Amino acid sequence: MEAYPYVSMIDRIIPKDDENDLLKYRPISLLSDVGNQLEKRMQRQLKGNFDEVLLNTQHAFIMCRATFIAPTEIMHKLLTAMFTQLFALTIQLNMSKRFDC
Numbered sequence: 001m002e003a004y005p006y007v008s009m010i011d012r013i014i015p016k017d018d019e020n021d022l023l024k025y026r027p028i029s030l031l032s033d034v035g036n037q038l039e040k041r042m043q044r045q046l047k048g049n050f051d052e053v054l055l056n057t058q059h060a061f062i063m064c065r066a067t068f069i070a071p072t073e074i075m076h077k078l079l080t081a082m083f084t085q086l087f088a089l090t091i092q093l094n095m096s097k098r099f100d101c
Helices: 031-053 069-083
Strands: 008-012 026-029
Touching: none
Parallel strands: none
Antiparallel strands: 008 026
8 A cells, every 4th residue: 555645644533622732633544445445446347347257157246146056056967967867076165264254
């Protein structure tokens, strides 16, 4: 975040006691607001590009698709392959440690 000008990084909150005493003002950071706005703009621009690239099987982080539906679809495809005597292979990744919980 070194690209932001120093003036835009800090603002002052008006104190409750005496508004004229400059020593009672405390600085707050505005970087989170600026960062959030940049994130939203980047998300809008990238979303249009990713919609063309994402597979139909992608479930996480996509509107109107839930990750709990994916295992149901996988089981349906595996059972269909088993009953029609087709070869089926799944590759499963454990992502439980990926997120900081």
